[in-house]
Amino acid sequence: xxxxxxxxxxxxxxxxxxxxxxxxxxxxxxxxxxxxxxxxxxxxxxxxxxxxxxxxxxxxxxxxxxxxxxxxxxxxxxxxxxxxxxxxxxxxxxxxxxxxxxxxxxxxxxxxxxxxxxxxxxxxxxxxxxxxxxxxxxxxxxxxxxxxxxxxxxxxxxxxxxxxxxxxxxxxxxxxxxxxxxxxxxxxxxxxxxxxxxxxxxxxxxxxxxxxxxxxxxxxxxxxxxxxxxxxxxxxxxxxxxxxxxxxxxxxxxxxxxxxxxxxxxxxxxxxxxxxxxxxxxxxxxxxxxxxxxxxxxxxxxxxxxxxxxxxxxxx
Amino acid sequence: xxxxxxxxxxxxxxxxxxxxxxxxxxxxxxxxxxxxxxxxxxxxxxxxxxxxxxxxxxxxxxxxxxxxxxxxxxxxxxxxxxxxxxxxxxxxxxxxxxxxxxxxxxxxxxxxxxxxxxxxxxxxxxxxxxxxxxxxxxxxxxxxxxxxxxxxxxxxxxxxxxxxxxxxxxxxxxxxxxxxxxxxxxxxxxxxxxxxxxxxxxxxxxxxxxxxxxxxxxxxxxxxxxxxxxxxxxxxxxxxxxxxxxxxxxxxxxxxxxxxxxxxxxxxxxxxxxxxxxxxxxxxxxxxxxxxxxxxxxxxxxxxxxxxxxxxxxx
Numbered sequence: 001x002x003x004x005x006x007x008x009x010x011x012x013x014x015x016x017x018x019x020x021x022x023x024x025x026x027x028x029x030x031x032x033x034x035x036x037x038x039x040x041x042x043x044x045x046x047x048x049x050x051x052x053x054x055x056x057x058x059x060x061x062x063x064x065x066x067x068x069x070x071x072x073x074x075x076x077x078x079x080x081x082x083x084x085x086x087x088x089x090x091x092x093x094x095x096x097x098x099x100x101x102x103x104x105x106x107x108x109x110x111x112x113x114x115x116x117x118x119x120x121x122x123x124x125x126x127x128x129x130x131x132x133x134x135x136x137x138x139x140x141x142x143x144x145x146x147x148x149x150x151x152x153x154x155x156x157x158x159x160x161x162x163x164x165x166x167x168x169x170x171x172x173x174x175x176x177x178x179x180x181x182x183x184x185x186x187x188x189x190x191x192x193x194x195x196x197x198x199x200x201x202x203x204x205x206x207x208x209x210x211x212x213x214x215x216x217x218x219x220x221x222x223x224x225x226x227x228x229x230x231x232x233x234x235x236x237x238x239x240x241x242x243x244x245x246x247x248x249x250x251x252x253x254x255x256x257x258x259x260x261x262x263x264x265x266x267x268x269x270x271x272x273x274x275x276x277x278x279x280x281x282x283x284x285x286x287x288x289x290x291x292x293x294x295x296x297x298x299x300x301x302x303x304x305x306x307x308x309x310x311x312x313x314x315x316x
Numbered sequence: 317x318x319x320x321x322x323x324x325x326x327x328x329x330x331x332x333x334x335x336x337x338x339x340x341x342x343x344x345x346x347x348x349x350x351x352x353x354x355x356x357x358x359x360x361x362x363x364x365x366x367x368x369x370x371x372x373x374x375x376x377x378x379x380x381x382x383x384x385x386x387x388x389x390x391x392x393x394x395x396x397x398x399x400x401x402x403x404x405x406x407x408x409x410x411x412x413x414x415x416x417x418x419x420x421x422x423x424x425x426x427x428x429x430x431x432x433x434x435x436x437x438x439x440x441x442x443x444x445x446x447x448x449x450x451x452x453x454x455x456x457x458x459x460x461x462x463x464x465x466x467x468x469x470x471x472x473x474x475x476x477x478x479x480x481x482x483x484x485x486x487x488x489x490x491x492x493x494x495x496x497x498x499x500x501x502x503x504x505x506x507x508x509x510x511x512x513x514x515x516x517x518x519x520x521x522x523x524x525x526x527x528x529x530x531x532x533x534x535x536x537x538x539x540x541x542x543x544x545x546x547x548x549x550x551x552x553x554x555x556x557x558x559x560x561x562x563x564x565x566x567x568x569x570x571x572x573x574x575x576x577x578x579x580x581x582x583x584x585x586x587x588x589x590x591x592x593x594x595x596x597x598x599x600x601x602x603x604x605x606x607x608x609x610x611x612x613x614x615x616x617x618x619x620x621x622x623x624x625x626x627x628x629x630x631x
Contacts, residue, residue, distance in 0.1 A: 018469035026478065030485045141557065141610040143564040146603045149587045157592065164592055254476040258565060262588055272477070273569060276484050284481050291474040299472075 005304060012296050019292035020072065024065050027285045033057035037279055038081045077286035082278045087286045090271060096173030098267035101183070102256045105190035106245070113195045114238060117202025118229060121210055121237075133203075139196035145258045148189040155185060166265040176265075186263045190255050197251070201244055206237040239310050246302025249295045357546070360623035367619030370612040377609050381427030390421030393576070404597050411597040413583075422578065423602060429579040430606070433494050433563050434613075438555035440498025445505025446548055450536045452506070453513030464510065467503050475500050476565055483571040493566070493573065497559050505551050512544035546624040553617035557610045564606055580606045 035048040035057065043051075052058045056067065071078065077087035120129045139147065156164035162184050170176050176183060209215065210233065218228045253269075260269035268287060275283035307313045361367060396416030404411040410419035452463040479500055486492045516522060517540065525539050541548075560580075566572045567581025575582075583602045590598045 015465075015469050015472055018465075019472050022469060022473060023478070026481065030481070137614060138607065138611060141561075141614050142607050143561055143568065143584070143603075145565075145568050145587065146584065146607070149591050149599060149603070152588060153591055153596070164588070250472075250474040250476075253474060254565070257476065258568065261569060276480055276569070276571070279484065284477075288474060288477045288481065291477060292472045295472045295474070 001307070004307070008300055008303060012300050015296050016293055017069065019296070020069060020289050021065065023285055023288050023292070024068060025061075027281050028061055028064075031279065031281050034081050034281060072289070077290075078282035080275075080280050080283050082275075082280040083283075087282050090283065091268065091286070091290070094266065094268045094271050097170070097176050097265065098256060098260070098269060100173055100176055101186055101190065101259070101265065101267060102252055104183075104187050105194055105255075106252060108187065108191040109194035109198055110241065110245070112191070113198035113202050114234070114241065116195070117199045118206045118233065118237060120199070120203045121206030122229065124207065133200070136196045136199055139192055140200070142193075142196075143258075144189060144193040144255045145262045147192060148185065148259060148262045151185050151189055165263050170266065186259050186265055189262075190252075190259050193255055194248070194252065197248065198241070198244060201240060202237065205240045206233060209233055209237045212236075239306060242302050242306045242309065246295075246298040246300075249298045250291060253291045253294070353546075357620075357623045361619055364619045364623070367616055370615035370619070373608055373612040374616070377427060377605065377612075378431060381424050381431055384424040384427075385421065388421060388424070390418035392417055392421050392425055401593075401595050401598070410601055411595075413598055419597060419601065422583065423580075423605060426578045426580045426583050426602065427605060429490055429573060429577065430560055430563060430581065431609070432490050433497065433579065434556045434560040434609075436490070436494035437497035437501065437559035437562075438552050440494060441501035441555050441559075442505050442548055442552050443502075444499070445502035445551075446509050446541055446544070447536075448502065449506040449509030449511075450513050450540050450544065453510040454517055454532065454536055454540060460510075464507075467506055470500075471503050476562065479562065479566065480569065480571055483566055488566075488571065488573040489577070490573070493563065494559075497562055501555060501558065501562075505548060505555070508547045508551055509541070509544050512547050513540050516540055516543050550617055550621045550624060553613050553620060557613035557617070560606065560610055560613070 033048070033052050033055075035051045035055075036043065039047055039051055049058070056064065068078070075088055077091065079086050080090060083090060116132065120132050123129050152164045155162045163182055164185075166176075166182050166186065167179075170179060170182065214236075215228060215233060218232045219225075223231075256267070257269035257272060259265070260267045261273050264270070271283060272287045274280070275287075396412075399412055399416045400414050402408055402412040404419075408418050408420070410423065413419055413422060448463065448467075452460045479496055482496050483493070486496065522535065522539055525535060530538070563572065563579055564581035564584060567579055568584050568587065570585050572582040572585070573579050580602050584599065584606070587599045587603075590596075
């Protein structure tokens with residue numbers, strides 16, 4: 001087990017360096033130096049050259065990449081010249097709110113998708129199952145922001161239950177937590193979209209397990225259906241969800257970006273969106289790499305968790 | 317939430333649900349009709365009523381977008397400041413947008429580009445992925461390892477974020493957006509094709525072709541890719557759905573096609589403002605078109621997978 005974890009850790013580090021290299025190369029190709037943004041478009045070439053020299057943008061790309069990589073290892077993601085703050089400080093300021101939105105949505109999505117999938121599997125091919133499957137596939141085929149717009153239409157504009165966006169006084173994570181009515185629609189949107197992609201896998205996993213002998217044995221011993229489902233089926237059918245959660249991180253963060261923009265919720269997604277419009281490349285670079293690292297770490301944890309949870313999975 | 321990485325990788329974790337097919341063994345003396353694999357799959361597909369309906373939906377939207385403007389003429393070139401955001405009615409069945417363009421005509425125009433980009437991006441991704449996967453699977457060894465690790469790394473880079481970064485720099489045309497979406501979506505087909513090729517390359521017909529002196533290129537293009545085609549075709553439909561969705565995300569965030577050209581995604585840009593201003597006709601018709609096309613592609617993909625999967629086919 002220890003050897004397996006170490007080997008996986010080494011692969012994870014190599015993949016992370018690969019992610020950083022490709023993202024860095026991509027951004028470097030798009031914008032070799034932020035000098036033009038800092039000094040303005042009318043800056044003389046000499047001024048740009050001396051700025052580049054001063055900030056190390058005249059060095060060979062590979063050297064720049066190496067120093068960037070060393071920076072990442074020390075949680076130094078560079079400097080945002082547009083916002084005059086270090087990227088790390090900006091992340092520190094916004095990460096809590098994004099973690100709250102995405103984390104709440106992920107937990108709620110699991111709490112809904114797991115029972116839903118089991119219910120559909122047990123009631124397989126019933127009208128309820130068909131209706132839920134159709135609903136799921138529709139949500140799955142829907143851009144996440146469109147669901148958000150529909151929810152805004154009904155719950156904010158027609159029925160006036162929740163506000164249509166997040167107000168500007170949400171400046172801290174604590175404020176976001178203590179103003180639950182503002183958070184209902186953003187969290188609900190992200191939750192439903194995530195449920196749509198989880199529950200179809202949960203349903204097929206539960207179906208696979210329902211056909212197995214251990215379920216028949218549990219029923220034959222005279223256990224109540226409730227005990228069969230909650231004690232025996234639930235634990236086994238949830239195993240693929242561990243892998244799925246690890247894999248769904250990029251999609252979750254993409255959803256988070258769209259929802260933050262839609263509801264004007266100040267988090268990392270909105271920070272990235274503003275960076276896109278301001279050509280603030282250090283923020284774009286750092287956030288893309290950060291999600292890449294989250295994905296790698298998520299998959300690593302999922303793989304280790306599944307070997308711990310499922311003795312049938314062999315360590316190779 | 318339709319992320320190509322999630323979809324492909326998880327499908328490997330969970331096998332598709334086996335649809336119960338009453339396997340009636342042919343009775344003694346009965347002669348089985350011999351048909352080609354494709355014809356069998358087509359027969360299977362045509363029995364799926366939902367999938368046939370989805371094909372109809374897709375055909376309807378293709379006709380609507382490309383033939384529609386020939387029948388329904390509307391102004392899509394000159395902005396009309398005096399007739400902006402008119403509600404449906406009068407000469408405009410779906411109202412007008414902020415520039416005074418007729419929304420129904422705009423829906424057709426946006427449909428053309430959305431479908432073009434969807435299919436073009438899917439084609440680009442499929443071609444790159446198929447060749448990449450086939451070469452990696454056939455050559456094997458160190459090159460295979462390197463090629464597939466490269467795929468692993470790219471899969472960990474968040475798709476939407478990378479596409480957005482690239483889209484900030486290139487003016488949005490049908491071609492550039494298709495290429496940008498295509499070059500970030502070939503990873504799943506590459507994995508699928510490699511998996512197929514790994515099982516195919518040990519088969520006798522490949523050895524036979526090799527013994528007869530076929531070169532690597534001939535093996536890949538004449539023997540391996542055609543036999544791995546069923547996996548690829550199923551994936552294409554999902555690629556189209558994903559590309560149209562990704563286009564919607566780009567358009568919503570304002571990084572889609574350049575004005576005055578438009579796609580369904582661009583028409584949904586600032587959807588929240590249109591809704592709060594009460595311009596519902598600028599959001600829901602285009603949203604419905606988008607969802608229906610993506611839904612139809614997903615349904616067709618699911619049905620094709622069932623039809624082409626030999627294990628699930630009734631004999």
